[in-house]
Structures are given as C-alpha cells and as structure tokens.
Amino acid sequence: MSKLAVLGGTRAVPEGTTAPRWPIVTDAERAAVLGVVDSGRFTVAAGGEQEIPALEREWADRVGVGHCVAVANGTIGLSIALAAAGVGPGDEVVVPALSFVGTALAVVHLGAVPVFADIDPVSFNLDPDALRTALSDRTAAVVPVHLHGLPADMDEIGAVAARHRLAVVEDAAQAHGVAYRGRCTGSLGDLAAFSLNASKNLPTCGEGGLVTTDDARLAGRAALLRQFGERLPARGDRPYRSEIAGWNGKINAIQAAFTRAQLAHLDEWALARDRNVRAFLDRTAAIPGLVAPTAPDDREHGWHILRFRLRPAAFDLPETAGGALRAAICRVLRGEGVPASRYQSMPLSRQPLFADGGPACRRGDAPVTEAVVADSFVLQRVHLHPDAGPLLDRVADALEKVWEHRATLAVLARAQHGGDRVAA
Ligand SMILES: Cc1ncc(COP(=O)(O)O)c(C=O)c1O
Incomplete structure (x- = not known):
C-alpha cells in the first residue's frame, strides 16, 4: 500500500499535472471575438448587430423552443424570467435549499420571498414532496434547479405547479442541452435561465446568460425587461420610451460571438x-x-x-x-x-444575507440538504x-x-x- 502524500508519500496525481484548460479557446473563438471588435457593433441595441440574434436563434433551436433572449448573466436571467412570469413583491417562490446563491438572489431582487424546500438525497434536486409542503396561498412560482447538470423531476414538479397555478422557471445554469424524458432542459417549464459564465458547460469569455421560453408573450416581456423596459424597433430611431420597469440586462456581442463558437462543439x-x-x-x-x-x-x-x-x-x-x-x-x-472542495458550505437559508434584518424568506426544515452539505465533496471543472x-x-x-x-x-x-x- 503506497503511503499517503500528506504523510510524505508520492502523489496519486503527479506534481505539475494541470487540468486541461476550460473553456477551450481555439482560432474559432479568437476569430469570433475579433469579428465583433472589427464590426464596431457591440450591443443588441446597435443597429445591424447580428451575433446576439444569431445566438438566440441557435439556442432556441437547440433547446426546442420558439424564443431565446440573451442576457448579461444567469442571475439576472432568472430575475427577468420570474418577472416576465408575473412574480413581484411579496410573492413567494419555492427554491431548493441546495443551490448556488444566485437562485435565491434572483427572487430577492424582485422583492419576492424565497421559500426553501428540501432536496432528494440522491439526485440533490428539489424534492417534489418538499415542494408540496412549502406551498402557501402566496406561492406564485417554483424554481427547480438542474443542479450539477442533472435535470430535476420536472413532470412531478410540473404537476404540482399546474394544480396550484404556479409559474415554473427552470434554473438551468448548470445544465445546457441535457435531455429529460426526450425533451431538453430549457423547454421544461414556462421559462428557463441558463448561465454562460466561463466555468459553465456552455461558456462565454466572461459573463452571460440565456432565457428561453416557448411563449411569445413571455419572450416579449423578457426582451423589454432586459432593455430598460424599452421596445427596440427593428429599424429606425430608438424611441427612448420605457413601458415597464426593466433592467439593463443585456449581453454584449463579444460574449455572444464566443458562445456561438462554443455551441458548435x-x-x-x-x-x-x-x-x-x-x-x-x-x-x-x-x-x-x-x-x-x-x-x-x-x-x-x-x-x-x-x-x-x-x-x-x-x-x-x-x-x-x-x-x-x-x-x-x-x-x-x-x-x-x-x-476536492465543498460546493455550497451551507443551505441557502443559512446564508448570512438571510440573517435577522435581511430580506424576507421562509425556511422549513431541510435535513437532507444539511446532511448533504456536511458529508459530501465535489470535483469541479x-x-x-x-x-x-x-x-x-x-x-x-x-x-x-x-x-x-x-x-x-x-x-x-x-x-x-x-x-x-x-x-x-
Ligand atoms: C444553479 C445556479 N443558478 C444561478 C447561477 C447564476 O448564474 P450567473 O453566475 O451567470 O449569474 C449559477 C451560476 O453559477 C448557478 O450555478
């Protein structure tokens, strides 16, 4: 039996070994980025910009939905998707107790109230029974997270949501193009938000996000919400007229072009x-x-x-x-x-931001999440x-x-x- 490295033995992963770099950057990515730089068209608001609408079309096709709206990052994508679905101040939104904090922040930024529900001990995803227990007459939406890349139990969650007339917004930040019972993540709820952060399976050279939906009305609202509430005309002058309280949540064209090159692979x-x-x-x-x-x-x-x-x-x-x-x-x-590291060192409900005096939230018991956080480790990237x-x-x-x-x-x-x- 060879000695442990911490006791002076030889490492199992030899000294100097590095993980192959992610994201992969080839001449295709370099050409895509330079193409935007040379074009001078950097945002979706720049007349004639093509990379962003092209990425939106390609991703909607890959997911199998009618619409995609590219945004600045996955967190604002979730806020935009929830707001497009009608979630607002005081509404309760059920989220799994184990996720990246962005899932909960996207709810908080709307003045809505995250309600933390426990997870399944094997899939690590939202437990549909815990969702049922978490409901109240103020529940407006549920955000199933496809954590670690594994699709959540969407049929069971969808059935609860339909019975209680809840919006379903998928947090697909970690699950790009993954099949669930023959359908793709991003097409399994009313809307979905993906992250294009450089660490993700579909990355950009920095930050970005994609919102998908099959509903033209919701897509239209998402497009308004990312652009100051403004409707941008296909041609002609920008009217500077805000219909709703939107954000500036736009992706830039360099990010879109880089991701298009990645999407090809x-x-x-x-x-x-x-x-x-x-x-x-x-x-x-x-x-x-x-x-x-x-x-x-x-x-x-x-x-x-x-x-x-x-x-x-x-x-x-x-x-x-x-x-x-x-x-x-x-x-x-x-x-x-x-x-080896921890990924999420505490349930979302125990994040300091939710301590007394912080934003409102509702926390039920989450014994499975507590156990998983304690007794598991992860490999990332x-x-x-x-x-x-x-x-x-x-x-x-x-x-x-x-x-x-x-x-x-x-x-x-x-x-x-x-x-x-x-x-x-
Ligand atoms: C599950 C989950 N939700 C939301 C987000 C937020 O995405 P972004 O970092 O693009 O804002 C992430 C990103 O790490 C995530 O992993």
Whole structure:
C-alpha cells in the first residue's frame, strides 16, 4: 500500500499535472471575438448587430423552443424570467435549499420571498414532496434547479405547479442541452435561465446568460425587461420610451460571438465528457465508502459538477461524523493533487444575507440538504474538457488510495469529530 502524500508519500496525481484548460479557446473563438471588435457593433441595441440574434436563434433551436433572449448573466436571467412570469413583491417562490446563491438572489431582487424546500438525497434536486409542503396561498412560482447538470423531476414538479397555478422557471445554469424524458432542459417549464459564465458547460469569455421560453408573450416581456423596459424597433430611431420597469440586462456581442463558437462543439464535447466521466464513475462506484453520482435512465446528466457523498459507517464511524470525515478526506485528497472542495458550505437559508434584518424568506426544515452539505465533496471543472480522461484516471487512483487508507482516515475524522462535539 503506497503511503499517503500528506504523510510524505508520492502523489496519486503527479506534481505539475494541470487540468486541461476550460473553456477551450481555439482560432474559432479568437476569430469570433475579433469579428465583433472589427464590426464596431457591440450591443443588441446597435443597429445591424447580428451575433446576439444569431445566438438566440441557435439556442432556441437547440433547446426546442420558439424564443431565446440573451442576457448579461444567469442571475439576472432568472430575475427577468420570474418577472416576465408575473412574480413581484411579496410573492413567494419555492427554491431548493441546495443551490448556488444566485437562485435565491434572483427572487430577492424582485422583492419576492424565497421559500426553501428540501432536496432528494440522491439526485440533490428539489424534492417534489418538499415542494408540496412549502406551498402557501402566496406561492406564485417554483424554481427547480438542474443542479450539477442533472435535470430535476420536472413532470412531478410540473404537476404540482399546474394544480396550484404556479409559474415554473427552470434554473438551468448548470445544465445546457441535457435531455429529460426526450425533451431538453430549457423547454421544461414556462421559462428557463441558463448561465454562460466561463466555468459553465456552455461558456462565454466572461459573463452571460440565456432565457428561453416557448411563449411569445413571455419572450416579449423578457426582451423589454432586459432593455430598460424599452421596445427596440427593428429599424429606425430608438424611441427612448420605457413601458415597464426593466433592467439593463443585456449581453454584449463579444460574449455572444464566443458562445456561438462554443455551441458548435457543445454536443461533441458533452459526448466525450459523458464517456470520460462514466468510465471514472465506474471505478469510484466500486469504492464502498463513497456514493458516486448517477443519472436515472429517463434523463441525461450534464456532469457539470461531480458530487460524492460519504458513508461514515463504511469507515466504522457514526453517521454524525460525516462532516468530520469529509473534512479529513478533502485534506488528504488535496495532498494527493485532487482539487476536492465543498460546493455550497451551507443551505441557502443559512446564508448570512438571510440573517435577522435581511430580506424576507421562509425556511422549513431541510435535513437532507444539511446532511448533504456536511458529508459530501465535489470535483469541479477538472473533468469538463474532452481530454480530461487521463486526469480522471489519476483522480480515481487517489480515491482508491484514500479508501485503502480508510483506517487512517477514520482516525483523522474521529479526532476532528471529537473536536466538533467539544466545540458544540
Ligand atoms: C444553479 C445556479 N443558478 C444561478 C447561477 C447564476 O448564474 P450567473 O453566475 O451567470 O449569474 C449559477 C451560476 O453559477 C448557478 O450555478
């Protein structure tokens, strides 16, 4: 058994190994960006600008909806989508307790009230039963998040929403072009918002977002909301007339052009990623102390983030030691050269922004979210590149090595767990 790197052994991921760079930048991206710079047309408000409408058409076609409105980022995309659906001050919006904070902020920025509902312990997505429990007579909308790239249980959520006349706005920030029962993320609710942040599976060279819908009226409202409430004429002078209280939520043309170049490879790279990640997960699934992520048969997984839960019992530890075990494993894995980290260190409801005096929210119990936050770690970005297979092999070596040293890990976790209890 080779020695752990934190104890002076050789790293499982050799020193100097770097993850292939993401996003991929080739001559196509460079030419796309330069083309905009040379055109002098930088925003959707510039007469004759073509990159933004072209991206909107291409993405609507890829998703299988009639309309797409490109925006400045995923968070404002969610606010715009919710506002287009009629959500306003005082309305309650159910969101999963585990997500990126942008999901909740998009609600807060409308003066609406996020209501946090618990997640499923395997998919990490909104639990439809928790959605039912979270409803009140003020609930106006639900935001299912396709967390980590796995589509949420949209049929079950849609059925609850239809019964209670709720708007459904998908948070598809982490799930670009992923199939759910034969339909694509972004086409599964009334509207959806995607992020094009540089870290995403469909990235831009900075920040951007896409709002999709099959409803022409909602698309029209979204377009007004991103442009100061103004309706821009196809030709002729801008009238400077605001119909509603919109934002300046526009994407710029450089961002749109870069993403169009990426979109040309989205499916090819997703296929390579799926192959690499599944081979990696086949190995990690054989480690008894780990619960590797999976995708049900009725949907694809975008594999944006890989989250592993830990089984403390397999390390001879009590269930309550999940957090201490995760801390010990992350430390040891980082020593092996694996960038294991936490993704979301607390449920959304416990973000300091919602402390007393902060914006209104409603928090129910979220025991599953609490447990997942404590006993899981993630891999991000290292697996996104189509050539990430060899690196993932080394990461699997590291995870197997950690499992071989489970007795040491248990000692480290026990020391930390004891400390946690004393501190508590
Ligand atoms: C689940 C989720 N929702 C919303 C967002 C917000 O997107 P953006 O960073 O483009 O504003 C993100 C981005 O990280 C996200 O992961």
